[in-house]
Amino acid sequence: MASRPLDEKTVTTLVAEATAAPSMHNAQPWRFHYRTDERVVLLYADPRRAMPRSDPDNRALHIGCGAALLNLRVAAAHADLVPETTLLPEPDDPLLLAAVHLADPVGGVRDEDLARLHPAIRQRHTSRHPFAEKDIPEDVRAALQDAAVQEGAALLFPGPWHAETVLDLVHDAESRDLMDPGANEDLVRWTRLGPEADTAVDGVPEYAFGPRKRNGKAPVRDFAGRRPVADRGTTAFEYTPHLALLSTRGEGPAEWLRAGQALERVLLEATLADLATSLTSHALEEPELRLLARDPASGTGQVQMVLRLGYGPRGPATPRRPVRDVLEIT
Template identity: 50%
Template sequence: MSTESPSPGAVSRLVEAATAAPSLHNAQPWRFRWLADRGLLELRAAMDRCLPHSDPHGRALHMGCGAALFNLRAAAAEAGWWPACQVLPDPYDPRLLATVRLGRPPAEPDPPAEPDAARAAELAALSGLAGEIRRRHTSRQPYSAERVPDPVRAELRAAAEREGGQLLFASPWHATAVLELAGDAEGRDYADPGRLTELAGWTELPDPDTPTGDQAHQPAPVRDFAGRRAPTGREPAGAEGPPPQLALLSTAEDRPADWVRAGQALERVLLVATAHRLSASVSSESLAWSALGWTARDPLVPAGQVHAVLRLGYGAPAPATPRLPTHQVLDLR
């Protein structure tokens, strides 16, 4: 790989794409540091944006940063860079979640060697998903009853597997049970003073007079994962026939590195879904409650640790949620 490295402007554009990733309560718990002399970009946890009540173990923080890492990889590939990533590279620095070395991929040999061909194929796949980053928005509106076709489901499962995850579509009875579980978790959130205060602090609508940079943590005003109600002043996008189409994202293990891996798998699945014009929303609230999380698994289907539940379907386009400006999350050295 070439020793050439991107300019500060190019790094800023990559980080801007990374920060379009989803995160719990739109907390955006990431910080980036560009070490120009080493051609290395660090991804760090932003501890001032952690959620101690909603995310006591840091799983959602790691997943959000993992999703941002995948966006960064896709944007880098589109710009012609090969992102060589290392997750949790320093056991003595747990806030350093990943490093990304950006270099130009070597010229393809003739005939292409197998590793080079595989890397070229992955670069092409990542580059193809980069265009979906700005189109991906969480939608908690009702979806139509149209079923996600089996070939598309297969692509979504393959996307998760490519990042070391597993995506299982819930059977009708399991979807109903998981939906009830999500509703129970939402109810528990509203009954827990700490989570309720945290939820209000991160999800209230911003004052119109607030500068854009200060309202960047504010997501959409609807928290209903099932899409049973629409935002104030808007009609539902359509009736969703019960049960909704749910998919569970899991990894074999349940360690911080697996949480970052799950975040990358989640974002890859969401971008593939966006490419197929699917709407999606994600719930991890029930999994944060230790008394509820284990019940999300289907006892009839072998799976590892479930990290997120996705609701997928066809619905009206959703608006984007605000993001912090790049200069607030990127340190150029």
């Protein structure tokens, strides 16, 4: 017997929750196409939202789309559906990143491991605020590492020397940007200042910049740069930031999509554990820098994202494009 078609409201809700995912500069580089007869959601990259200066190989674009894919899978599981997922289903169409068949569960059993993450989708926000100088319990770290493993990635909590190396790479990237007038083209394009921040549907609005860093070592990118932002204070950040490095075995579009799914699964787990999170790939925009960031002991894996974790404000919600702008139903 053929599966019953899903109603448009259900599909719209699933895609709305998918688009709550993080993406570089909140560019939201995705499109969705739902084929009603097949009960398949197709996830496409949107090249109009690519960043040629800071993401020339579209690595970050794929990671953002992978995060949206994980959210779609979580939302489907919550709706008692089975998201049967195929990455890169059409080799001749590089913009088609994934196909998700929304099947009925066998015997009425849903994927509880995915479904339990659902409340965190709307609670997760990037925080560019200071975190407390407080340790993260070992059982929480283990749960985050397990979340990455379930999506084919690895999460490493670097030791003090390794963490200092990563922080140095981040600071070096910031210094290079100051010396290159064109380096911040993508950042300027995707930040929203003044009245535009109140009406934007994408990008990083000024109310999400967080305070300027007076001191401390937390790797928090200043989205304002040298541009003035009204009513923005300055404060101290943590001197011992808790960093985690998300890595995959290899490089390329499939690995980047896996990294994005692993990243979002880790972020949702962290949110359920009452952790605040922020991300930086500033020091990973060049392949040779990703090699320098990896575990010096094993020397293996490709670092795809640096996470900052801790206890503090979760940060405000950032805007999202209306679902009608990213979803086609046929």
